[in-house]
Amino acid sequence: TAKHSSPGQCRYYRPEMNVRGSELLALETDLHRALEREEFVLYYQPQLDVTTGQITAVEALIRWQHPNRGLVSPRDFIPLLEQTGLIEEVGKWGLNTACRQAKAWHSQGYPIRMAVNCSARQFQQHFLDIVHQILQKQSLDPAYLELEVTESVVMQDTQSATYILQRLKEMGVTLAIDDFGTGYSSLAYLKRFPIHSLKIDCSFVRDVTKNEEDAAIAETILLLGNSLGLEVVAEGVETEAQMRFFQDRHCHRIQGYWIGRPMPAKDLFPLITGRNNP
Ligand code: C2E
Ligand code: MG
Numbered sequence: 337t338a339k340h341s342s343p344g345q346c347r348y349y350r351p352e353m354n355v356r357g358s359e360l361l362a363l364e365t366d367l368h369r370a371l372e373r374e375e376f377v378l379y380y381q382p383q384l385d386v387t388t389g390q391i392t393a394v395e396a397l398i399r400w401q402h403p404n405r406g407l408v409s410p411r412d413f414i415p416l417l418e419q420t421g422l423i424e425e426v427g428k429w430g431l432n433t434a435c436r437q438a439k440a441w442h443s444q445g446y447p448i449r450m451a452v453n454c455s456a457r458q459f460q461q462h463f464l465d466i467v468h469q470i471l472q473k474q475s476l477d478p479a480y481l482e483l484e485v486t487e488s489v490v491m492q493d494t495q496s497a498t499y500i501l502q503r504l505k506e507m508g509v510t511l512a513i514d515d516f517g518t519g520y521s522s523l524a525y526l527k528r529f530p531i532h533s534l535k536i537d538c539s540f541v542r543d544v545t546k547n548e549e550d551a552a553i554a555e556t557i558l559l560l561g562n563s564l565g566l567e568v569v570a571e572g573v574e575t576e577a578q579m580r581f582f583q584d585r586h587c588h589r590i591q592g593y594w595i596g597r598p599m600p601a602k603d604l605f606p607l608i609t610g611r612n613n614p
């Protein structure tokens with residue numbers, strides 16, 4: 337159950353969903369064909385802007401529609417994509433798909449910000465060209481692309497990460513630290529890296545209304561973000577009480593099942609239009 341979930345992982349996890357052993361091999365073979373067979377799909381999870389009460393941003397979350405297994409969780413195949421190097425190609429596909437979707441919503445009158453996750457293997461100099469090309473191709477205003485990286489991604493090779501983050505910032509892309517507070521990092525990097533937002537990890541959110549330590553951590557992240565001029569996003573908000581906790585403390589954006597689950601673009605559209613009439 338949720339009690340056993342590790343930091344950075346807020347899914348209620350069933351152990352039998354974990355993939356191991358010979359199954360890995362089978363999955364890996366399938367993964368090689370998944371892209372050309374168009375088995376990947378992006379779901380979008382809404383983020384509520386607390387000051388306006390509107391859905392102003394979404395996070396793109398990849399799903400794999402396996403022909404026999406059904407919908408496979410990214411927690412089961414992202415590590416495999418990374419190990420095999422396939423993440424570069426799939427990541428590029430995801431970035432392009434997400435940017436095209438954002439552009440489509442913009443063209444319909446809804447200026448939605450699109451958050452896209454980025455793994456360590458993607459975060460190289462070559463990535464700068466990919467981002468640039470995709471933004472051009474989709475003619476998307478870079479300010480509406482928010483790249484999410486975890487602390488471990490930026491702490492792995494801080495010199496190279498600083499360079500890449502700086503170039504992305506110059507491009508006009510916004511940057512978020514995902515799963516904030518769960519990685520091994522030094523707070524000094526917040527000063528050095530050109531970051532726009534912090535996402536409070538769902539492991540601190542889950543018991544925020546019941547556990548004093550979690551509440552203290554969440555409040556500290558909010559204070560830290562506010563004093564550094566960063567936007568703070570709360571992840572994994574599942575109840576009204578949790579939502580109120582973050583609203584009362586002026587958290588900028590709220591994401592979680594209480595606002596909406598990750599869903600296909602066509603299902604999300606009414607949520608966008610219902611809340612923001614152009
Ligand atoms: P993440 O970026 O931290 O995404 C948040 C995860 O929390 C998502 O899991 C989301 O479905 C889940 N979540 C959102 N709201 C709630 C809630 O209220 N309660 C609970 N219990 N969970 C909630 P998901 O979609 O399974 O993705 C898992 C992770 O896989 C992501 O964590 C991200 O690290 C990675 N991932 C997903 N899509 C991509 C992608 O396109 N590229 C890369 N590189 N990584 C991805
Ligand atoms: Mg994560």
Ligand code: MG
Nearest residue numbers: 395453484514
């Ligand atoms: Mg994320």
Ligand code: MG
Nearest residue numbers: 514515535571
């Ligand atoms: Mg997260």
